[in-house]
Amino acid sequence: MSPTVTSAARTGELRARVWESVMAFDEAATIATLLRALDEGMSAEGLLLDVIAAVQGRVGREWAANRITVAQEHAATAINDRALAAVALHPSVPTPPPRGRITVACVDGEWHALPARLLAEVLRIRGWRIDYLGAQVTAPHLVAHLHRTGPDAVALSGSLATRLPAAHATITACQAVGTPVIVGGAAFGPGGRYARLLGADAWAPDARAAADALDRGPLPRPRPGHQAIDDLPHLKDQEYTLVARSRPRLVRAVFEALETAHPALRDYTEAQREHTAEDLSHIVEFLAAALYTGDEDLFGGFLLWTAGVLEARRVPAASLLSALALLERELQDFPRATTTLRAGAARLTPAPPTRTAE
Incomplete structure (x- = not known):
């Protein structure tokens, strides 16, 4: 062997x-x-x-x-x-000879810190001096740290796509003070598609690849004006901003409409009602993230994952379709949002069986 x-x-x-x-x-x-x-x-x-x-x-x-x-x-x-x-x-x-300094942090609002911790320890083992800042680091706090320490790069971790707007703000803020940013985690999409969209200096699919990338040489220092938040032209329609800010109202309106359409919801326990409201809130959050990135697939992928989780808990995934239809009614004046909702619903709807010729 x-x-x-x-x-x-x-x-x-x-x-x-x-x-x-x-x-x-x-x-x-x-x-x-x-x-x-x-x-x-x-x-x-x-x-x-x-x-x-x-x-x-x-x-x-x-x-x-x-x-x-x-x-x-x-x-x-x-x-x-x-x-x-x-x-x-x-x-x-x-402990190998020291080679430089890296700040490792999670995106603001990101509580899944173990992937960032793994990267921090791998980099430390390879000789880097590490400032591990942990979960949910706001852009102002991170930038203040960069001013004090002057690291070679920031490694930013995110697992939830709903935090991509916060990640964009953080990437831009770090680059504005001359610090390059390498990102990783499921939030940045298949092949790092959202890393490129948001202007990160590098992307890695996992901790080993990130460490290897940093080992190959320093990331280039960002140029002034390297990336700006308003560099995403599709955001000019304000749909992302309006949907994100309206989330509590949208969740409440859809929940009330669901109770009317499905009276059995009125008999839910308080815990069941809370879970339903949380699920609706996640739907609106991922819709907003899809509007921010301009990518319908982000929302569709979330719906398919959610459907799988619901099915595993013996909750019919078709229950999502009612919520999507009601949310579309609330957002009927938002063309990108309604298009995204319809595309998501289509991914949840089984294709009709193909009829064979007799």
Whole structure:
């Protein structure tokens, strides 16, 4: 058996063992397994990215499929975060010569901090001096930090596309003070399409690729006027701004209309009503993000993901169609919004069966 196959098998075995201990809420066993692998010669970076990150990815998929609860997801994430620290800060991990300074932060409003933490520790292992600012960092606070520290680059993480307007503001603010920005995370779309749209200096699909990109050489310093918020001409119609600002009113109006159209909603428990209102709020938020980027696929992709989550919880995905129709009625004077809503509804509507010739 080749060393590559042996290594892959060993990594798969570690993932399975860590998954079992994480799902048992056994933090001590999780950390012991990882540190034993470190002692046996597996690299700290490999453990962070090929084991811990992979297990965390599975946590998200299992939650979406309704095979673990929200509480289990939170507990697993907390254990993975502490396991990450135990591996990265273990005395046996070598410290290479310093090579520069990177600020790592999450987009304002982004609470999923583990991907950014993974990147921060991988960069630290590779010799970078890291300022890890954590979740939900506002643009003014980040820029103030850049003025004090003068890093070589900012690494900005985002998993939710609803935070893309905030990401754009942050990218622009960092570049205005001469600091280049590399971005990553699911928020920036397949192939980093929204990273390019928002003018980021670089994009990476994962932490290893981001670290490799920074290793290849410094990102070029942004030119003055490199990117401006108003460089997206489709925003001139104000649809994004008006929809985003009207979210509470839209959610309330659609909820009330749903109660009229579906009287069974009136018998919902308070918790069920809150969940329904949250789902409606997410629909409006993702619609606003699609209007900001000018990309209908962003909204359609969110609807398909939501439909899968609902189906896993035995809630008919067709229930989304009523909400979309009512929201379209509320936004009938907004051509881009109504077009996006119709395109999203079409993706949720099964195609009629093809009739074969007799």
